[in-house]
Amino acid sequence: MGGCTCETDRPRLVMTLGDLSGVGPELAIKLLSNEENRRKANIYLMASPAELQRFADEQGATIPTADQFGDGNIVLVESKYADQPVERGVASVAGGTRVMSDLLDCLAMFKDGKVDSIMFLPLNKSALHDAGMHEEDELRWFAKELDYHGTTSELNFAGSLTTSRVTSHCAIKEVSERINARSVYEAIRLLDGVIRGSGVDNPRLGVCALNPHAGESGQFGREEIDHIAPGIALARNEGMDVEGPFPSDTIFIAARDGKYDGVVTMYHDQGQIAMKLMGFDGGVTVQGGLPVPIATPAHGTAYNIVGQNKASVGPSQRAFDIAVSLGKRTMEERKAAQ
DSSP: OOOHHHHHTSOEEEEEOOOTTTTHHHHHHHHHTOHHHHTTSEEEEESOHHHHHHHHHHHTOOOOBOSSOOTTOBEEEOOTTTTOOOOTTSOOHHHHHHHHHHHHHHHHHHHTTSOSEEEEOOOOHHHHHHHTOOSSSHHHHHHHHTTOOSOOEEEEEETTEEEEESSOSSOHHHHHHHOOHHHHHHHHHHHHHHHHHTTOSSOEEEEEOSSGGGGTTTTTOSHIIIIIHHHHHHHHHTTOEEEEEEOHHHHHHHHHTTSOSEEEESSHHHHHHHHHHHHGGGOEEEEETSSSOEEEESSOOOGGGTTTTOOOOHHHHHHHHHHHHHHHHHHHHHHHHO
16 A cells, blocks of 8 residues: 555654653554554654664564655654663653653654644653743643744543633633633634544534523623623634533533534633543543644553553544544645645
C-alpha cells in the first residue's frame, strides 16, 4: 500500500512518548504496533532507534521505521534528550525536562509546516513544574510558545460527547467575573468548530447555567440573563445549533441520552465531574483553539503500573483517532490556502 498519492493524502502527525517515567512509552508501542493505525496518518515519533527498540522489546512488538514515509512505516525524530536516563515510576525533573523539550520540537515542526497535528502521551504536571513550566496548565504554555493570543479552551471527549469551558483553571471566586457574552460565545464557537472537525456536520450544543436552577429568573444570580443567554444568542445568529442555559444538574442527563453532541460549561468541575462519571476510561483532552490540533488521553502517568504491560490503550486510541481527524482538517485548510 505504499506510493506517493496514498502517503500525501494522509495527515502528518507527530507523537511524543510522554513522561518516560510513566506508561506513555507502553501506550505508544501499543498504538504503533497496530498496522491499521500506521496507515491512518504519516506518523513521526519523538524517540531514538534505541529507545523504540527497548520499549518495543518489552512488549514483543515490531514497529517498522524508515527515513521517509511509505508502506505503513513511521519516521523517528530524535529527541534532544534521547537515551538519557529517566527513573521509571516516579516524577522527576529529568522526565519533565524531556517532555517539555519534545513538545517544543513538536511545535517547531508545526511552525515549519512539517506536521498537521500533535499527540502527546501522559505527562506529570509536578514534573513539568519542577522542570520550568510555570503556566497554569499546558494549554497556556502551548499558547505562549506559539505566540497565540486568540480564544483557547481545554476540550474533553467522553464517548460521543464533547465539552468546552468558559473558564478553566481558576479559583471558584473568579468564575463569575470571567463570564460575559463574548466569552460564552467564544466557548460555543470553539466547541462547534472542533466537533465539526471531528466529523459531525451540524453539532447540537447545549449550554450550562452558572447558578442553581439556571438562576431562577434572577433570584439566584443574573449571570444567565445578563451574560450567558446573550452569548448563546450571538452563536445562534451565526447559525449554530445551540440551546440553553440549562441547569447543570439536568443538562448532562439529556446529553447522556444523545440530545447533544457537545456541552459548554462555565467552569472546570462543572463538566469534568460529569464527563469522568460518564466515561473516564475513554476520556480524551484536546487543547482547543490553538493553530495546531493537540490531543492526549485524559488520564495520568499511572506510575503504579509502569512496566507491567497493564495500561489500557483505549483512551490513547481515541486521542490518536481524534488527532488524525483534526489533522486532516488542518491539512485541507493548508491546501486550500495555497
